[in-house]
Amino acid sequence: xxxxxxxxxxxxxxxxxxxxxxxxxxxxxxxxxxxxxxxxxxxxxxxxxxxxxxxxxxxxxxxxxxxxxxxxxxxxxxxxxxxxxxxxxxxxxxxxxxxxxxxxxxxxxxxxxxxxxxxxxxx
Numbered sequence: 001x002x003x004x005x006x007x008x009x010x011x012x013x014x015x016x017x018x019x020x021x022x023x024x025x026x027x028x029x030x031x032x033x034x035x036x037x038x039x040x041x042x043x044x045x046x047x048x049x050x051x052x053x054x055x056x057x058x059x060x061x062x063x064x065x066x067x068x069x070x071x072x073x074x075x076x077x078x079x080x081x082x083x084x085x086x087x088x089x090x091x092x093x094x095x096x097x098x099x100x101x102x103x104x105x106x107x108x109x110x111x112x113x114x115x116x117x118x119x120x121x122x123x
Contacts, residue, residue: 002026002112004096009117016086020117022079022096030054030074033103035110036081038092038119045095047105049081061105064090086121093118 003025012018022034035050049060049070058070069082079096094117097110 002029002032002098004098004112004114006094006096006114006117009094009119011120011122012086014086014088014121014123016121017082017084018086018119019080019082020094020119021081022114024077024079024098027077029072029077032098032100032112034070034072034079035097035099035103035105036070036079037095037097037107038090039095039116040089040092045107047107048094050103050105051079052103057103059103059105083119086119088121088123091119091121 005023008020030053036048037045038048039045047061048064051058051070055072067085071080096114098112099110102109
């Protein structure tokens with residue numbers, strides 16, 4: 001099973017930008033659909049964006065559409081999330097997830113998860 005490690009989180013002011021990354025352990029990274037989820041304190045883990053195996057068909061939650069961009073570099077086994085126009089309500093731990101079969105907002109259908117990286121947006 002692929003192992004995932006997120007990085008790049010931090011503290012940013014509202015209106016600013018931040019990019020987070022997810023490095024995969026396997027050369028078979030390109031056989032996985034990938035997604036980003038986030039979890040705020042005391043709340044459920046929610047879908048942010050997903051992308052197909054070859055970087056096709058990115059799909060976003062309404063709350064981030066137009067502000068966030070998901071992308072991947074299969075040569076580097078890395079998934080990215082570029083976050084612009086950040087808002088305090090974007091504050092959460094951000095997780096990447098992988099599935100060979102599904103490309104979906106449903107977190108229960110992803111079989112591999114990273115440990116998460118904290119993103120904090122100050123007002």
